[in-house]
Amino acid sequence: xxxxxxxxxxxxxxxxxxxxxxxxxxxxxxxxxxxxxxxxxxxxxxxxxxxxxxxxxxxxxxxxxxxxxxxxxxxxxxxxxxxxxxxxxxxxxxxxxxxxxxxxxxxxxxxxxxxxxxxxxxxxxxxxxxxxxxxxxxxxxxxxxxxxxxxxxxxxxxxxxxxxxxxxxxxxxxxxxxxxxxxxxxxxxxxxxxxxxxxxxxxxxxxxxxxxxxxxxxxxxxxxxxxxxxxxxxxxxxxxxxxxxxxxxxxxxxxxxxxxxxxxxxxxxxxxxxxxxxxxxxxxxxxxxxxxxxxxxxxxxxxxxxxxxxxxxxxxxxxxxxxxxxxxxxxxxxxxxxxxxxxxxxxxxxxxxxxxx
Amino acid sequence: xxxxxxxxxxxxxxxxxxxxxxxxxxxxxxxxxxxxxxxxxxxxxxxxxxxxxxxxxxxxxxxxxxxxxxxxxxxxxxxxxxxxxxxxxxxxxxxxxxxxxxxxxxxxxxxxxxxxxxxxxxxxxxxxxxxxxxxxxxxxxxxxxxxxxxxxxxxxxxxxxxxxxxxxxxxxxxxxxxxxxxxxxxxxxxxxxxxxxxxxxxxxxxxxxxxxxxxxxxxxxxxxxxxxxxxxxxxxxxxxxxxxxxxxxxxxxxxxxxxxxxxxxxxxxxxxxxxxxxxxxxxxxxxxxxxxxxxxxxxxxxxx
Numbered sequence: 001x002x003x004x005x006x007x008x009x010x011x012x013x014x015x016x017x018x019x020x021x022x023x024x025x026x027x028x029x030x031x032x033x034x035x036x037x038x039x040x041x042x043x044x045x046x047x048x049x050x051x052x053x054x055x056x057x058x059x060x061x062x063x064x065x066x067x068x069x070x071x072x073x074x075x076x077x078x079x080x081x082x083x084x085x086x087x088x089x090x091x092x093x094x095x096x097x098x099x100x101x102x103x104x105x106x107x108x109x110x111x112x113x114x115x116x117x118x119x120x121x122x123x124x125x126x127x128x129x130x131x132x133x134x135x136x137x138x139x140x141x142x143x144x145x146x147x148x149x150x151x152x153x154x155x156x157x158x159x160x161x162x163x164x165x166x167x168x169x170x171x172x173x174x175x176x177x178x179x180x181x182x183x184x185x186x187x188x189x190x191x192x193x194x195x196x197x198x199x200x201x202x203x204x205x206x207x208x209x210x211x212x213x214x215x216x217x218x219x220x221x222x223x224x225x226x227x228x229x230x231x232x233x234x235x236x237x238x239x240x241x242x243x244x245x246x247x248x249x250x251x252x253x254x255x256x257x258x259x260x261x262x263x264x265x266x267x268x269x270x271x272x273x274x275x276x277x278x279x280x281x282x283x284x285x286x287x288x289x290x291x292x293x294x295x296x297x298x299x300x301x302x303x304x305x306x307x308x309x310x311x312x313x314x315x316x317x318x319x320x321x322x323x324x325x326x327x328x329x330x331x332x333x334x335x336x337x338x339x340x341x342x343x344x345x346x347x348x349x350x351x352x353x354x355x356x357x
Numbered sequence: 358x359x360x361x362x363x364x365x366x367x368x369x370x371x372x373x374x375x376x377x378x379x380x381x382x383x384x385x386x387x388x389x390x391x392x393x394x395x396x397x398x399x400x401x402x403x404x405x406x407x408x409x410x411x412x413x414x415x416x417x418x419x420x421x422x423x424x425x426x427x428x429x430x431x432x433x434x435x436x437x438x439x440x441x442x443x444x445x446x447x448x449x450x451x452x453x454x455x456x457x458x459x460x461x462x463x464x465x466x467x468x469x470x471x472x473x474x475x476x477x478x479x480x481x482x483x484x485x486x487x488x489x490x491x492x493x494x495x496x497x498x499x500x501x502x503x504x505x506x507x508x509x510x511x512x513x514x515x516x517x518x519x520x521x522x523x524x525x526x527x528x529x530x531x532x533x534x535x536x537x538x539x540x541x542x543x544x545x546x547x548x549x550x551x552x553x554x555x556x557x558x559x560x561x562x563x564x565x566x567x568x569x570x571x572x573x574x575x576x577x578x579x580x581x582x583x584x585x586x587x588x589x590x591x592x593x594x595x596x597x598x599x600x601x602x603x604x605x606x607x608x609x610x611x612x613x614x615x616x617x618x619x620x621x622x623x624x625x626x627x628x629x630x631x632x633x634x635x636x637x638x639x640x641x642x643x644x645x646x647x648x649x650x651x652x653x654x655x656x657x658x659x660x661x
Contacts, residue, residue: 039459039463039466039570040466041466185615186612188620188621194574195567195569195572196560196564196574197605199564200605200606203365204613205613207365219572220569221565243567354615356621
């Protein structure tokens with residue numbers, strides 16, 4: 001009996017290997033590993049839309065298998081390795097927490113190309129890619145300062161990592177470029193995803209007198225609360241206009257599709273090489289949802305800022321900028337370097353919060 | 358301001374109270390169902406689907422209750438009829454519920470929900486402060502109060518309640534006395550499921566009127582902890598739910614207000630408070646033992 005089972009298993013494995021081998025000759029496999037579900041309405045959904053665009057662009061040349069809800073940690077390594085063994089030519093791992101797992105698997109499979117989102121560890125066959133979300137946050141800050149009657153905005157933050165701190169600072173800098181006295185209240189929800197808690201944070205901020213809301217968490221719950229209470233808000237990761245048709249001013253929309261197509265083309269041409277890419281508005285890796293629910297002059301200002309950021313004329317982190325305690329950080333005209341931004345662990349002047357350590 | 362904070366606390370505490378009072382009844386009958394999170398999320402998706410498809414949030418609430426109850430029936434069949442391990446089955450129920458609800462809800466993601474409207478009591482709702490808090494709430498809040506009062510009466514004042522507690526304390530003796538252990542337990546499990554479903558409906562129709570996967574975000578586990586926290590007494594479940602809700606909301610206000618306490622510490626507070634209260638309650642071992650259902654989690658096979 002035992003022998004029979006082994007024989008059967010071996011046959012199945014051989015058949016499986018054969019069939020996948022046959023497929024590999026016809027179509028190149030470009031694989032994706034997701035941290036959430038593809039319908040999460042935010043982060044992972046944005047990646048999956050990118051995957052669908054990629055599939056459409058190379059309809060008969062590639063297939064794009066994906067794994068959903070892969071937990072960060074040891075399981076991630078197994079999942080990525082399974083993808084690598086199944087004959088993937090290139091694997092996109094789309095969460096910061098997959099970083100070390102991706103590095104390990106990349107070392108084991110030197111012929112497979114790896115692309116890790118938002119991380120900072122690269123290798124000969126491992127590239128990283130990220131998006132300059134802060135450019136969008138700067139524009140949001142400017143809009144907030146124009147639209148707010150009280151001069152105070154609320155910011156629902158997730159975890160005190162550089163990415164989030166950078167966003168808060170960019171928002172404050174944008175707002176201060178319009179109204180030097182603009183204040184920003186920050187509430188840390190300590191979660192990426194908990195609709196109830198995000199809604200509670202939104203209510204707490206509104207009850208404390210903010211009249212503009214922005215978020216760095218993943219669900220549309222804060223937008224819904226803003227709509228109910230009649231204040232304005234910004235969307236995050238996806239266009240959240242459906243949750244607040246009369247509430248959303250704009251949203252930062254992640255549009256990974258163009259990048260996925262560019263890298264897959266390089267793979268098929270044989271010109272792929274490991275790079276550390278940090279693209280912004282000008283590259284189309286993020287876009288601004290339509291500027292809605294605002295007067296024409298505010299819209300014109302936002303569009304102008306967007307154009308200036310795209311052309312390189314404006315860098316949101318340009319001095320003079322002081323740190324929160326008033327000590328100088330950047331001299332007039334000086335621009336922050338990418339390294340400092342990616343490791344940002346301090347607030348700029350005007351943020352009304354104590355940064356958790 | 359205080360009124361606004363209290364309103365937020367009520368919304369946050371209501372699902373915890375409802376789910377916990379249901380589980381309390383299940384556990385009083387001697388069944389440990391760790392699947393509250395799974396039943397809650399099934400209730401949430403069924404309620405949203407029902408509300409969306411019929412256009413009536415009230416029917417949605419009903420769908421949520423039924424969804425939770427039907428899902429708990431699966432647990433009942435496995436643990437009561439097939440006598441599987443209750444702990445393992447309950448955990449499996451949670452995992453299954455999270456997955457199944459995601460599957461059912463796939464087409465509802467991103468659709469704005471219809472909020473369950475409050476029931477306004479004329480005159481009473483105009484009383485300053487008290488009115489908006491107590492007489493201008495949605496039906497789930499009134500049900501949560503009714504459930505606490507009703508369960509308290511049922512367990513300690515009614516004959517059937519006494520029989521059910523007898524089953525929870527010693528199912529062998531109860532069986533010998535001619536009480537139908539299995540049937541009572543089925544009903545208790547389904548009551549727990551219905552309550553968890555109602556709590557889920559509150560999440561997807563009142564708290565945040567939308568459907569997203571995993572939206573219960575651990576509230577089922579908090580409800581389970583509340584039952585122990587309350588040492589199986591209904592009014593303590595009520596108090597515990599509100600303490601937990603209040604600490605969670607107040608820490609957000611403390612942050613927005615700019616009190617210089619690290620947010621990680623504040624986020625931890627509700628759990629820390631729970632542990633402290635547990636210690637205070639459990640220092641008297643005898644009263645704890647009196648309230649704990651002695652047959653909790655033990656399998657029962659009728660000998661004849």
